[in-house]
Amino acid sequence: MTCRGSDNFGLAGIGALVLLLVVGCGAHAAQPNAPAASPTPRASASSVQHRPITTDLKTRRRVLLGYSVDHRRITAYEVGDPDSSRRVLVVGCIHGNERAGVAIARALTRVSPTQDVDLWIVPMLNPDGAAAGTRTNARGVDLNRNFPYQWRRNGSRGSLTYPGPRAGSEPETRLAIALMNKVRPSLAIWYHQALGVVDNSQGPRALERRYAADVQMSLRKLTDYPGSAVGQEDHRFGPTAFVVELPGGALSTAAVHRHEQAILDLAGHLPPG
Ligand SMILES: [Zn+2]
Structure with missing residues (x-):
């Protein structure tokens, strides 16, 4: 299969494609030469039992999902507790000329959440479009x-x-679907630009309202387009996904922090189990 062949991506593929695994709360050195992680993250606990880590086993790992049309890497990060039932997916950019959400997603890969949550973060789903400055892919x-x-x-x-x-x-698209099907998100946020509103739509309305309040943005009902990512998620997993239309241009550091904290706030308000 060529590098473009993402069709075989699946549960086993994610485990085999782990590039980096750090166990702990980010205080330990990375293990770039470590073997691929076990498909069951808790199985790796035996190798770190002697380390003074917190009582909750936390994971921070980077996963190669596959490649774009033009063979650019598409990467996900998992941060938090892989066993948590609060699974949050964040996608920083799907339209290549709407890239402000990437800064939020990248900031989120560096947090050490104190709450019970399994974060899955894809900073850039459309790297070819981003490189070309286009909405569409290659x-x-x-x-x-x-x-x-x-x-x-x-x-x-x-x-x-x-x-x-x-x-x-x-x-x-297929990489995103495979990831959704693996993670089965209880909450997903997809960033766009440049309307400057939080979508008040078919998604989790209470969480949409909470997010808008947290980041001091207004809510607006946006059109549910056919073939959209949030439509796919809501159809598959119930009302779990929504769009955040960031304002135009790059976000300030303070704004990035507000969005990052809003995601963690929402994660803490997801029902357990
Ligand atoms: Zn968009």
Whole structure:
């Protein structure tokens, strides 16, 4: 299979593709030469029993999900407790010319959450679009119209919202679906720009309101487009996913911190179990 072959990505693939595993709360040195993590994260506890870690085993690891059309890496980070039932997915960028959320996602990879949560973070789902400064991926497909749920033909290549020749036609979309299906998020946040509002839609409305208050942004009902990532998630896992439309331009350090803290706040308000 070529480097573009993400079709075989799955549960076993994630375990085999672990690049980096740090056990503890971030206070320990990285183990770049460590063997691939066990598929069951707690199984690695025996190797660190002698270390003065906290009572909760925490993971901070980087996972290569696969490659974009132009062979750029697409990476996820898992931070927190892999056994937590509060599973939060954060995607910093799906439209390549809407990149402000990447700073939030990257900041989140460095936190050491005190609450019971398993964070899955994808800073950049569309690296080809980001490199080219385009909304679409390298084949001109709007990834946020390429997901299977309610996918429909609409326009042709060259259109900013071209949904691709078929549902899930793009490797970036398939990687996201495989990750969703593995993580089964209890909450997911997908960042866009540049409307400057939190989506008040089919997602988890109480959490949307809470997020908007935390970051001092207004709520607005946005259109639920066919083939969107949040539509896919909400269809598959119930009302768990929502969009945050950041304002235009880059975020200030203070704004990045507010969003990072809002995510952790929401995670702490997810029902346990
Ligand atoms: Zn967008």
